[in-house]
Amino acid sequence: MTYRQTKAALHRLLTDGIVPGVSYAFIDQDRVETGVMGNAAVVPQPEVLRPGMVYDVASLTKVVGTLSVTLQLLAQGRLHLTDAVSDWLPEWQDRRVTIRHLLTHTSGICGYIPNRNQLAAPALTQALLKLHVGPTFNRQMVYADVNYIFMGWIVERVLDEPIQLAVQRRVLAPLGMIHSTFMPQQPQVCVPTAVTRERGLIRGEVHDPKGYVLQRRCGSAGLFSTARDLATFCQAYLYPEKVASVLPPTWIHRLTADWTPNGQANRSLGWALTASQWPSAHRVIWHSGFTGTYLVIDQQTRQAMVFLTNRVHPVAPNLPYLDQRNAVIGTYLAEK
Template sequence: MSYVKTVNAVRRLVNDGTVPGVSYAFIDGENVQAGRYGAEALVPGYEPLKPNQLYDVASLTKVVGTTNVILQLVADDKLHFDDQIKTFLPQWQDSRVTVRHLITHTSGVTGYIPHRDKLTATELTNALLQLHVGENFEKKMVYSDINFIFLGWIAEKITGEPIQKLIAERILRPLGMVASTFQPQDPSQCVPTEVSPTRGVIRGVVHDPKAFVLKERCGSAGLFSTLADLVTFERAMLAEKGVPITPEQVQSLLLDQTPLHHQWRSFGWALLPTQLPTPHRCIWHSGYTGTALVMDLKTKQGMVFLSNRVHPKAPNEAFLERRNAIINTYLAEKAEVK
């Protein structure tokens, strides 16, 4: 088991200063190759990466947590993909938007909220529910946190519990993701993110502004997790064993689930074509803070990539192209692994 090209690409990402450090793992069935390289903090001082540190995984919350909660509710016949969201969120006025639109980012929900990050949770909730549907409805996949915030509220409406509590109870604990949490108790065990002009060094507190305001009622971000826990998650998904959704639902993630079926988006996950060993699809997702998960459900292989690309300064746009190149290197190299 060897991923020399991918590991070298990760090291170059650190050596040229694109990110402070990376924790990574490659999964091949029962085998796992893991490593870490570089620093976890540059400001206020240099700190080398330590094992078992918690990362703010940002939008990986959507696919590790919220997507699986929604799929569970569908399996339990408490929710359907064609249900209108106004059935659960009566403040929302547009009857066209369904659960499927939200989970595939084809809802077209758009609009500007003045001083969004300065609002209280109640004010932000009301403002989000007053947004409108734009011209992209169904026609275009436009990635938006709002879709998964709404999904979290729908899950709460059905169960009576906030989405982050549902994720902890239904996903993290059953899978044995014992380190993962929405409320880190010790900031020193967390990899820091941005040095904010208003918040200082953000460490042990969620980076995402909407999640910071909405707290346990945010289904789009907020999860802190370790490399080991995300390996646990991927291994369960790849083996379809111990995973919190049905094997049929796992396989459904390989299908384009958008209303028009040609936008390369499944339930929560993005679809990624690969030609090796034969043409097929993988699933993947990223997080704003510099995280990514890739899974090949056909070959039972996966990659976990954790960095803090927003430390010390966001947005670090140069990172995105480099991350995509690393994923492509991995996809090519994993076909060679025996």
């Protein structure tokens, strides 16, 4: 494994000042190459990025954690894609919305919550359950955290434990992701995210405001992990038969399909879809996180890439990063 062009593209993110540093992993079947470059922090003083440092992976929580447990329950017949959300969350009144809508971000759930980030968990929970369904319902894919917050609450109703505890017990532990957690005990091994007026330098605590309020009941964000652990997760996706109790193969192999109602939104259950042209045109799954993380998994060629950075450090949102991220993914897909 060399990936010279992709590594050069990663290095340009540093030299162009787009991100402080990068941790990465390339997975080719049973081989894994990891590396780091740049800094973990630039404030309050520069700090060199070290191998094995832990990242707030933000929305990768959705696919690594919440989706994995959901697929287990689907495989066991304890949940069904056609279940109405209100069957499990009676506080939610619109019976049109199903689990499939949540998983594909086609629920149309929307609305404004005043002072959202200042609410306590019970008030935020109540406010989210009072949102409404807008005109995009069943028609458009509109990415929204609320879908996986609701999904996490549904899992909680099925298993009688908060979603993050379920993920730790049913996904992270059995896969051997020993450095992955929702409650880091050593903040100094965590890569810091933003500096905010309310919280100062955020390090070892979830960056996402809703995740910070909801804590272990949040299925959309909150996971901390390393490049090596996420490489382990990607390998499990490439060989799900080896971990069938964690990642049900019949569902994992179907994730390159477009599961949206119209089948044209390039969205699977949980994952976004893109295309690889080698060895012939086929779909690849990928997902990103707001803090500057993403996974790309090519199940057909059994290859994957883990990319971790803290692009929100020291200030979010760092919009130039988004174009550069997509360019790096394109370089990787062309080079592999």
